[in-house]
Amino acid sequence: MEENNPIQDETAEEYALTPEEEQKLISLAETIIKNWEVNVTSVEVVQGGQMAIVWKIHTTEGPICLKRIHRPEKKALFSINAQNYLAVKGMRVPGIIPNKNGVLYTKHGPFLFVVYDWIEGRPFELTVQEDLEFIMKGLAEFHTASIGYRPPEGIPIFTKLGRWPNHYIKRCQQMETWKLLAQSQPDDPFSQLYLAEADTFIQEGRDTLKRLLDSEYREWVGTVKATPNLCHQDYGTGNSLLGNDGQIWVIDLDTVSFDLPIRDLRKMIIPLLDTTGVWNDEQFNIMLNAYESISPLTDGQKEIMFIDMLFPYELYDIIREKYVRKTPMLEAELAEAFAYERIKSEALNQLIR
Incomplete structure (x- = not known):
């Protein structure tokens, strides 16, 4: 099966990185990942550009995903804790790996950085009925599994209910x-x-x-x-x-x-x-x-x-x-x-x- 990263495909925001830009992003990842207890062997830029930035961090224990969240901090904290809630509950979302301080993210400058389990798999082909049914069942499972999530105290609730x-x-x-x-x-x-x-x-x-x-x-x-x-x-x-x-x-x-x-x-x-x-x-x-x-x-x-x-x-x-x-x-x-x-x-x- 082909490998895919646990991130939205943001090709509309993508552009070809120059070697200098790529090296700068690799250096940033090498700095950020020091906040986690992992043994890094190499760093690969998976997604650059102006939106979320994603790296595949190769470690002695296997690959993990480092992501720079391109969202306001309060919204990011709502979604980070939601993902952790689902992962701990057993819903199939990438688990979040806490940093050395046991926190789900590291703040660097204005951005939050999160490390996830790396998921191997392939995207669905929606012209294939089996895949189409699979992806819709996955959505239903996501909805039902998420019932019960409440963000930790101090984190705003983001809702579109009634709007x-x-x-x-x-x-x-x-x-x-x-x-x-x-x-x-x-x-x-x-x-x-x-x-x-x-x-x-x-x-x-x-x-x-x-x-x-x-x-x-x-x-x-x-x-x-x-x-x-x-x-x-x-x-x-x-x-x-x-x-x-x-x-x-x-x-x-x-x-x-x-x-x-x-x-x-x-x-x-x-x-x-x-x-x-x-x-x-x-x-x-x-x-x-x-x-x-x-x-x-x-x-x-x-x-x-x-x-x-x-x-x-x-x-x-x-x-x-x-x-x-x-x-x-x-x-x-x-x-x-x-x-x-x-x-x-x-x-x-x-x-x-």
Whole structure:
């Protein structure tokens, strides 16, 4: 099996390191790792760039992973302790190796550094049904295993429970604002198509908000607040592995927060279906059935999930890419996004009915 590191694939943030940059990162790792009781034989930069930095530390006892967390300290401490809670509980996440002082991390400058067990395995291939089912079952196991986590005293709780309505409102307002940017670009085909079509989908976003508020959403939020589960928030092939032990491992927990478990399902299912340009009922049902084989959902909970899936998140991301990140975008890309939102809306409305 191929080897993979226990970190999210952040290729979008990657760039080729010069020999000087690589040596500087190796020297940094050699300095940091002295805080751990390990016998280092060599250091390898696995992931450089501006985001999280990852090293594979070869030791006389085998490889371990050193990571620089690219998150504000309070958020990092929430996720570090969450990962340790899950690992100690027996959930298949990389275990955290405490430093010489018995602390789960070492602070150096503004950053926290953490050492993890190195996990050997391969990424999942989502065009293979067995892998698709495996990865969804792993998500369900992650959600159920995380119930009971509370951060240590003094560490803030990061939660998105109850905040979906505000997220919907904010995104609809942003899509309205981006119409003003589009109006300032009369010669840009992308912008002109956006102006011609945007109102329909902004209204759909507002309608989705009303449907969410009319559902059992607030009641479910209240129930989950009493015994919250973690959501990964970035689950997928980059953050899961089929280990050499034949088990699924969930990795890179930097973005975890408390939320309804179906938020992870939406983030996993909808982007995957979006790559095909059609609504694939078979693939949708395979994913949902695999998840429910471990963690069943009620009809009311599934309705909330379908409603959340209705919101034009994928379209929003494309428009944000254009007007916020200033990425050159083709008119055809926007047209495809509009077409998929229509297909998705028809399929989900049938499920809700």
